[in-house]
Amino acid sequence: MPGPLDSSRLRHLGDFSGLAEIAMAQRQLFPPPAPDLRDRARDALGVLALTAAHVRTERTWTAGELSGEEVSWEVGFGPRTHAYVLRPRRAADGVLPGVVALHCHAGMKWAGKEKIADGPEGPSPEVARLRATLYDGRAWAAELALRGFTVLVPDVLGWGSRRFPAADMPDGVPDDLDAPLSEADRYDVAAARHEHVLAKYCTVLGTSYAGVVAGRTSPRRPTCARVPTWVPSAARACRAAGCGPRCSEPSTPTSGRWRWWP
Numbered sequence: 054m055p056g057p058l059d060s061s062r063l064r065h066l067g068d069f070s071g072l073a074e075i076a077m078a079q080r081q082l083f084p085p086p087a088p089d090l091r092d093r094a095r096d097a098l099g100v101l102a103l104t105a106a107h108v109r110t111e112r113t114w115t116a117g118e119l120s121g122e123e124v125s126w127e128v129g130f131g132p133r134t135h136a137y138v139l140r141p142r143r144a145a146d147g148v149l150p151g152v153v154a155l156h157c158h159a160g161m162k163w164a165g166k167e168k169i170a171d172g173p174e175g176p177s178p179e180v181a182r183l184r185a186t187l188y189d190g191r192a193w194a195a196e197l198a199l200r201g202f203t204v205l206v207p208d209v210l211g212w213g214s215r216r217f218p219a220a221d222m223p224d225g226v227p228d229d230l231d232a233p234l235s236e237a238d239r240y241d242v243a244a245a246r247h248e249h250v251l252a253k254y255c256t257v258l259g260t261s262y263a264g265v266v267a268g269r270t271s272p273r274r275p276t277c278a279r280v281p282t283w284v285p286s287a288a289r290a291c292r293a294a295g296c297g298p299r300c301s302e303p304s305t306p307t308s309g310r311w312r313w314w315p
Contacts, residue, residue, distance in 0.1 A: 134207055
């Protein structure tokens, strides 16, 4: 495996690749394993301790051997985050191991969770095309659920339910495209030209694009321990993903199906 300063890893820096060696020496990159390594990595990325609020179930469905639930929550900025929770129907309300499944980038930001999991409508033509290219046509989050897992599939910042309005993208879609595009494909062209702008905003604000995404998708404490959870599906996924002893169902429920842990 090539080392961190191998020329193949730095090929896009060209004559400026010496920057990596200087940064490695001055910023103590790639430290050896240590008890505080995880905290140092979170600090380096600028991971934000975001808190989900106003969590609710949007809809439920069954499809073949799967049970599905779409849930949503707010994190304090932007539109609501939507996620799918998938379980095998045969499990009923049984306790299952959990997986937090993150969708790919793949140059497609119109869709997020839908790239790896189906809602009741099934995949769009654009998603079906991507799956054929990357996943042999499969929705792999659903396959995990069929093998006996509770699978939580959220949209992350910039994708699907969390995508930016096209009007907020400074460059938009060029007019000289070779072929007419669908609305989703036109959006993805614009989003590709906008992503570096979003990344720069995150950096100037003292975090990073990765740090903002990790703030809402990390299944470990302290972030996840402050997330309101839905019972029973996502609570099991959250606990099984390694949240620790604080992530357990309280004995006293609040109103409706939602329960809260502090």
